[in-house]
Amino acid sequence: DIDNRNLFDISMAANSIKKSHVLTIHGDSDAAVSVENAYKFDEVIPNHTLKILEGADHNFNGLRFMDDLVSSISTFIRENQND
Numbered sequence: 001d002i003d004n005r006n007l008f009d010i011s012m013a014a015n016s017i018k019k020s021h022v023l024t025i026h027g028d029s030d031a032a033v034s035v036e037n038a039y040k041f042d043e044v045i046p047n048h049t050l051k052i053l054e055g056a057d058h059n060f061n062g063l064r065f066m067d068d069l070v071s072s073i074s075t076f077i078r079e080n081q082n083d
Contacts, residue, residue: 014044021047021080025072027056027065047083049076 022045026038035052042050051072056065 011040011044014041017045019047021049021076021083023049023051023073023076025051025053025069027053027058027060029055030058032058047080 024038024041028035042048053065
């Protein structure tokens with residue numbers, strides 16, 4: 001239920017991630033999920049990479065941020081493929 005999504009406490013899920021490498025890509029104009037959630041993930045998850053896309057909304061404005069998304073994901077995979 002979308003109305004209850006903001007009641008979900010991400011800290012319990014985030015705190016359980018200890019070994020995996022995690023990439024979070026979040027738009028700073030996301031009205032559905034606060035960008036603060038991404039910053040909280042970055043604080044509590046070891047091996048976390050955070051990429052904030054300035055001007056991106058929840059759907060990354062359709063295809064507007066496609067190059068940024070592909071680049072961020074490719075870089076993350078390349079940097080973490082041997083871990």
